[in-house]
Amino acid sequence: MMLKILDILKQGVRKAYDDRNREGVHVSDLVLCIRKSVLNRLDPQPLTDIDIRNFNQGLSHHHTTQQLAKEIVAESEHPTSVEVEKSVKEFGVLAHVDLVINGIPVEIKTTRSAKAAPSDHYYTQLRYYMVMLGQKLGKILVESYNAKENPWSETDVELTDDEMEMHKNNLIRDRDNFNLALEKKDWKLASHVKNDKRKVFMCMRCPYKKRCYDIDD
Numbered sequence: 001m002m003l004k005i006l007d008i009l010k011q012g013v014r015k016a017y018d019d020r021n022r023e024g025v026h027v028s029d030l031v032l033c034i035r036k037s038v039l040n041r042l043d044p045q046p047l048t049d050i051d052i053r054n055f056n057q058g059l060s061h062h063h064t065t066q067q068l069a070k071e072i073v074a075e076s077e078h079p080t081s082v083e084v085e086k087s088v089k090e091f092g093v094l095a096h097v098d099l100v101i102n103g104i105p106v107e108i109k110t111t112r113s114a115k116a117a118p119s120d121h122y123y124t125q126l127r128y129y130m131v132m133l134g135q136k137l138g139k140i141l142v143e144s145y146n147a148k149e150n151p152w153s154e155t156d157v158e159l160t161d162d163e164m165e166m167h168k169n170n171l172i173r174d175r176d177n178f179n180l181a182l183e184k185k186d187w188k189l190a191s192h193v194k195n196d197k198r199k200v201f202m203c204m205r206c207p208y209k210k211r212c213y214d215i216d217d
């Protein structure tokens, strides 16, 4: 009988997804829709083939990052510290930063948008990393799968002391909102993106859309 390679691929990706440690609060739980992250914990839904495809692309991105780190060290004329998937725990929040180069966090994103421009939530994610690392400089690299030209962008981000304080307060606010909804087992307490023009795209394929849109908030 012919081997079903696709089934093996899907099982492997699904196992990698299930093996992720989802204890505690992660930055990735806070940067898009906190309500969806809470519902994911309280009532996890089966992955669709599209979810598996997207997660698989994320795994490929991880391998590219590791390769990039090796190249950075090899090309550098000066001693360079490069950390891949650096684990950070600060303010009761966990993060795995794609790359940290000489202490500076670098967030690497791929997008199906035709433009390789950083989205708002990429900035939010990077700023939370910067706050957690106590680092006022950061960088976002974006690769667009569908751009006809200029498929990459590289954006430097610099925060003032006041901005660091503001983003720290935002991180703590989001953490507390996530924890409260989870502790009370009440997803309605978690903030949502139904009325946020920049994030409402999240609702399109959300498995919790019906119950979320059935309440008026």
Ligand code: SF4
Pocket (backbone or CB within 6 Å): 033, 035, 036, 039, 192, 193, 194, 202, 203, 204, 206, 207, 208, 209, 210, 212, 213
């Ligand atoms: S439907 Fe939209 S607002 Fe509601 S949980 Fe899903 S992503 Fe969040």
